[in-house]
Every structure is written in structure tokens, then in C-alpha cells.
Amino acid sequence: MNETILNSLSNIHSDVLNGTYYNNRDFARKILNYPAMMVPSVQESIIKTLINDMPEGVSMIDPFMGASNALTTGMRYGASVFGQDINPLSVLISQVKTSVYEYSLKNSFLELKGRINRSRSSKIDVSFKNIDKWFKKEVQVQLSQIRRAILREENLKFRKFFWVALAEAIRLNSNDRTSTFKMHIRTQEEIQKRKLNPIESFFKICERSVEDILNVRQELENKDLVINNSYKHTASVKWGDSKKSINSDDQFRLLITSPPYGDNQTTVTYGQFSYLPLQWIPIKEISDEISIDYLSVIQQIDTQSLGGNLPKDFKKIEEKMFNKSNSLKRFFDGFSIDERKKAKKVISFINDLDITLDNILPKMGENSYQAWTIGNRNVNNKVVQNDKILIELLESKGIDLFIDLERDILSKRMPGRNNFSNTMDKEKILIFKT
Numbered sequence: 001m002n003e004t005i006l007n008s009l010s011n012i013h014s015d016v017l018n019g020t021y022y023n024n025r026d027f028a029r030k031i032l033n034y035p036a037m038m039v040p041s042v043q044e045s046i047i048k049t050l051i052n053d054m055p056e057g058v059s060m061i062d063p064f065m066g067a068s069n070a071l072t073t074g075m076r077y078g079a080s081v082f083g084q085d086i087n088p089l090s091v092l093i094s095q096v097k098t099s100v101y102e103y104s105l106k107n108s109f110l111e112l113k114g115r116i117n118r119s120r121s122s123k124i125d126v127s128f129k130n131i132d133k134w135f136k137k138e139v140q141v142q143l144s145q146i147r148r149a150i151l152r153e154e155n156l157k158f159r160k161f162f163w164v165a166l167a168e169a170i171r172l173n174s175n176d177r178t179s180t181f182k183m184h185i186r187t188q189e190e191i192q193k194r195k196l197n198p199i200e201s202f203f204k205i206c207e208r209s210v211e212d213i214l215n216v217r218q219e220l221e222n223k224d225l226v227i228n229n230s231y232k233h234t235a236s237v238k239w240g241d242s243k244k245s246i247n248s249d250d251q252f253r254l255l256i257t258s259p260p261y262g263d264n265q266t267t268v269t270y271g272q273f274s275y276l277p278l279q280w281i282p283i284k285e286i287s288d289e290i291s292i293d294y295l296s297v298i299q300q301i302d303t304q305s306l307g308g309n310l311p312k313d314f315k316k317i318e319e320k321m322f323n324k325s326n327s328l329k330r331f332f333d334g335f336s337i338d339e340r341k342k343a344k345k346v347i348s349f350i351n352d353l354d355i356t357l358d359n360i361l362p363k364m365g366e367n368s369y370q371a372w373t374i375g376n377r378n379v380n381n382k383v384v385q386n387d388k389i390l391i392e393l394l395e396s397k398g399i400d401l402f403i404d405l406e407r408d409i410l411s412k413r414m415p416g417r418n419n420f421s422n423t424m425d426k427e428k429i430l431i432f433k434t
Helices: 002-010 014-018 026-031 040-051 069-076 088-097 105-118 137-151 156-173 188-193 198-222 270-280 300-304 314-324 326-333 340-363 386-395
Strands: 059-062 080-085 235-239 252-257 364-374 377-379 382-384 401-408 426-433
Touching: 002 040, 002 401, 014 040, 014 401, 026 040, 026 069, 026 088, 026 156, 026 198, 040 069, 040 252, 040 364, 040 426, 059 069, 069 080, 069 088, 069 198, 069 235, 069 252, 080 088, 088 156, 088 198, 088 235, 088 270, 105 137, 105 156, 105 198, 137 156, 137 198, 156 198, 156 270, 270 300, 314 326, 314 340, 326 340, 326 382, 326 386, 340 364, 340 377, 340 386, 364 386, 386 401, 386 426
Parallel strands: 059 080, 059 252, 080 235, 252 364
Antiparallel strands: 364 426, 377 382, 401 426
16 A cells, blocks of 8 residues: 555656646635745645545644645545644634635625725724834725724624735735835835725725635535535634644644744744734734734744744754754754854754654654655755755654655745845655654
């Protein structure tokens, strides 16, 4: 049986792995332009192959769920899915994308649209540090009108959908540049020239997203996976810091995930990307479980994420990680004394990833699979071999590599470089079996 699966995985066409022909609206992928989203069609072929090797009742986990594309793909094949993420915006979008929406969402949108169009108040409902830097006054007024109208929607599930649409409208109508995930203010000249209409943007996003989210329902219905306006199996997403715990009591047969490739402050700043939208969305609308104050400091989410803080007992951590990964040691030894400050961030990140693995592995059942999509990166012109490091970390815990696949990154929304290093253009999909 292992030979059959190996052959099936090995024969996945490169166009499929590269996501060459995928539809960027499939799986409701476009309802929010979240950073570095996994391409569902890439995961689909792997999930389908692995699920075919398992008995019915497959359970799947993604401990770094991001925009939950892996979870929604698993649902398409009848898996019970669980995901968590430290970013509240990830939790919100995942709550929406893993829900089955009633067709009455269309009517709720029309009612919401009417409430917004009738609004005449110029009251601004949100206040935070430097709000006038990031939003024009007229934009603040329109965003407040949308916010008040959403709060008047009685159905919480529908409100969550509208909050996601608002988050995308905020991204497009703030004074932040959309070409980078870090918060960078546009020039004053550019800010003055831009003609913004958040309400019009919000309406367009909602119209497109209503169609996309109901298409997801139709896909599931076509596979007999919807009962009484709900997914036939379990779909659960939670806020959580995976390096502290996995917030589920279940055992899983399949892990499909793509962890960060380095600390968020020097790779993809998910927290900075999410900071402005989260100022407008009440925390109670997302989850009562969120325990970090992500509204007061722009870098808070990124600092709390993997590798966001250097450990105090660094020498002890360094020794532990070098014993587990020769690839990490070779990388660090290649730096001069003066260069090692940046290399310490890499060790801190790998240490946090190692701790997270210790939380994940007890949740994986017997004869389970893990598929990790991961990319190597450059730091000071030296390659951090994340793929080899992950293999070595799991080998140190008794988990051996089953097969590795490689894909070109053609459309994953990531910056070409940042002020720390060039970013990657290829990814490895490492599949392990326990």
C-alpha cells in the first residue's frame, strides 16, 4: 500500500503542484487577500491521495491555518477539520470559510446595503493611535457607517461574513501601501490624489464574496456533505498559540499545513497586515478565547508568533537545537561574530517550531500522515535550509520522511524581498508517516 501511495504522490503533475491553472476564486479564496495563502489546488491532489488510503471518518488538522485553504480543501473530501492560529483575523476568515452559509445571505446583504445607503451620520465610531495617519476623515466616516450597519445584523454568522468583507475594504481604502505586508504610509501627495469610496468597495467585495461563499456550499451539496444548513462532519477553528498548546482533545489522521518560514517580523508580517482591519472589528465578534492585546501595539501579533522573541537562555537553546539539526548548526557556523545577531533570530524561530512539534505530535494518531509545505529562505546571503531542518527535527522525534515534492511559487502572495533578505521562489512539500 505504501508503494501505491508513493507512486500516486510522485506522479502528481508539476502544473498541479505549481498551481498553474487554479481559479483564484475557488474555495472562496478571494474574499480576503490574506498574505502568503496556500493554493487549494496544490493541497487538493495531496489530500485526495492520502485520504484515499484511510478508512472513512478522516480527521485533519492545520495548526497554522492562516486563511484556512487547507481546511476548506479537506472539507471538500469529507474530512472533519480543525485549525487554529494566533492571528485573530485568521480566525475570523476561517470561521467564515469553514461555515455553510444559507442562501438567505443574499437577502441579508441587500438589507445591509439599504441600511448603509440610508445612513447620514458622520460620527466616527473607532479611535486608536494615529488613526488620522492611516485613514482620511471621510474614509473613517464611511467605515463607521458600515460598521454600525453590520452590528445591526442579528445573525452572528452573517455578521462574521460582513466583517471579513469590511476587512478587505479597509485594506484597500487605508493610507497603507498594499504592495507590502508591513505597514508603510503612502506619500502625502499620493494620499491626496487617491479618490476613495469605502462603501462602494465594500458593496463590490460583498457581491463577489456572497457568490463565492455560496459556491462553496454548492460544492459541498454536490458531494452530499451538507445536512440542515451545516457541514456533514466537524469543522472547528479556534484562536490559539500552537507553540503553547493545540486547543483540541481530538486525535488526527492527517496534518496539512504551511508554517511560517521564519519569524513574522523578518518574513511575512501577518500581524501588521491585520492591525488596521482588527481596529474596526469588535473582539467579541471573533472569539472569547483571544488572550493577547493585539490592538495596542502594531507588532504584538508578530512578536507573539514563532521566533518573535529571543530566549534569555540563548546558549542553552543554541546547544539543544544544534544537537537536533546539523543543518542549523552549519548555517550558524557560516556567520562571523558580527553577523550572528540575525542568525540568532533563525535559531529562536526553529526552537519555537520544535516546541510546536512537541505539541502537535501527541495529537497525531497511529498510521497518520503529515504534509508540511515549507520554503527555504536567505539570511545575509546564506540559505536557511528549512526543509532539511524540519526533517532533522522530526527525525529526532522518531518521525521519518515518507516522500518530498517540490513546487514553484507562481502565485502565492508574498513580497519578492524584504529589508532582511530575499524571499523564496520554491517550496518543498514534505510528507511524513507515523
